[in-house]
Amino acid sequence: MEEQIVYEDNHLLVINKKVGQLVQGDKTGDDSLLELIKDFIKKRDDKPGNVFLGLVHRIDRPTSGLVIYAKTSKALSRLTQMVKNREVKKTYWAVVAKEMIPKTQRLVHYLKKNEKNNKAIVFPKATDGAKEAILTYNVIKSLDNYLLLEIDLETGRHHQIRAQLSKTGVPIKGDLKYGAPRSNSDGGISLHARKLEFIHPVTKENIEIIAPVPQNDVVWRACED
Secondary structure (H helix, E strand, O other): OHHHEEEEOOOEEEEEEOOOOEOOOOOOOOOEHHHHHHHHHHHHOOOOOOOOOEEOOOOOOOOEEEEEEEOOHHHHHHHHHHHHOOOOEEEEEEEEEOOOOOOEEEEEEEEEEEOOOOEEEEEOOOOOOOEEEEEEEEEEEEOOOEEEEEEEEOOOOOOHHHHHHHHOOOOEOOOHHHOOOOOOOOOOOOEEEEEEEEEOOOOOOEEEEEOOOOOOOHHHHHHHO
């Protein structure tokens, strides 16, 4: 757990999540990072009683990268509100097939969640029950067979990046659910929550955190070289 902590103070703890890890418990009953971190803090700091830890935002299980947890109720309520107000800037990296796409593009779609198959349906224009989804991507690296995109989110919808890139003709590497031809060997997808920028909810200092990419993946390593 120690090696996954990329930032920690009295109020916050930021984790570089691995592919396949759950940010909090779900119906699978698998161990979640929330519980694992609580246990880790309890042992490390020799704390009696329960450890307070709150999840500020989520990222999908097959995705890697930065997740914020709050160590105090004050930090949790403030950060949750900041996420709602879009005061936490999230930057993602995504690996997609090498296709002829614009170097930079702002994508605007409307997404509706299909509860049955846990998938986002994408509409090109406003549709009943669908929420507006906006992101901007930039191609920041070209590899032999892949492109590395840097993505700035303007909205935070269910499976937003996955669904919007797929609709644009470049599903994320390994993302079978949204049209990738092959799975990744680790069962995840090549989407990484790379950077977080926000004003600290208590100290008011500027925080900028960058997460290294998964080192067990040769394509990811080539992206960071």
